[in-house]
Amino acid sequence: MSPLVVLAALSAIGVAALFAALALFLAAIARQLEEIGGPATRFQAPVNYLSKIRLGVRAIERQTDAIVPQVTRLNGGLGAIRDGLRAIDGNLGGLIEAVSRQARR
Numbered sequence: 001m002s003p004l005v006v007l008a009a010l011s012a013i014g015v016a017a018l019f020a021a022l023a024l025f026l027a028a029i030a031r032q033l034e035e036i037g038g039p040a041t042r043f044q045a046p047v048n049y050l051s052k053i054r055l056g057v058r059a060i061e062r063q064t065d066a067i068v069p070q071v072t073r074l075n076g077g078l079g080a081i082r083d084g085l086r087a088i089d090g091n092l093g094g095l096i097e098a099v100s101r102q103a104r105r
Helices: 003-037 049-063 067-104
Strands: none
Touching: none
16 A cells, blocks of 8 residues: 555544544534433423523513514614703703893892
């Protein structure tokens, strides 16, 4: 055998060993995550507390999706009220200054 064939065979064996190790470690990580978070149960009752919390947070997220357009509209309205109150504040400041000048005369 030529040295290039030997090196190619060793490279192929190394790549296969790397992928085998990667698959084993990914399987171990998946097992640990299932112990922590429970299995992915889409149509069954959650298995542990973390799964229940995840399910509850998802339900809250879905229920509050409709709030976004109303909050945006409310924020615009409150901004207009703020601008109006600033104008009133400026007018009242001018009025107070005019009354105090008139009182000095």
